[in-house]
Amino acid sequence: MDRIEPKLFVISGPSGAGKGTIVARIRASRPNLGLTVSATTREPREGEVDGVSYYFLSEEEFSRRIDADQFVEWASVHGHRYGTLVSEVSSKLAAGSSLILEIDVQGAFQVKERFPEAVLIFIMPPSLDVLRERLEMRGTETAETLSVRLANAEREMALADRYDDVVINDDLDCACAELASVIEKHERN
């Protein structure tokens, strides 16, 4: 039988590509697959819980943690800062299972530099038009933040060829199955 090796998976993709939904589905069937909780300076959305959705930090606290070298990576995304704490990665990797970091492209390349064995996976929407529709349906954005997210989406999608694998989220069930098999493929390598 193949040996399963715990791996660090970085999952990126534009806002609205469905990363969160796909990762949540995969983790429901593989509860030992870890997921880091990121820190951010953006305001919590309705229903988001501090320490579960994100660690919601003030600008001052975020800067203090950068100075204290507490981030594996961090980046400014859509006008706010987001970062992965060293403590999150080390404690969750110590559990002995693979770990997912759901972060933007800038952060993904920082992680790859720090951990060359990390696997980068990009979740791609079928098109920019579909992405716009999904973001509008989600109803979390104002006209202004929607256009920022769509402009960033185009920039991010142009970098997908620097990822190890790309999963197109056209049909949710197919995308979940594909991501699960990509993860298993790398764990067996």
Ligand code: 5GP
């Ligand atoms: P949202 O505000 O919609 O929760 O997240 C916006 C974007 O920030 C997402 O596309 C996500 O990939 C990115 N993001 C979330 N956490 C992190 C992080 O820890 N580091 C980086 N670099 N990006 C993150």
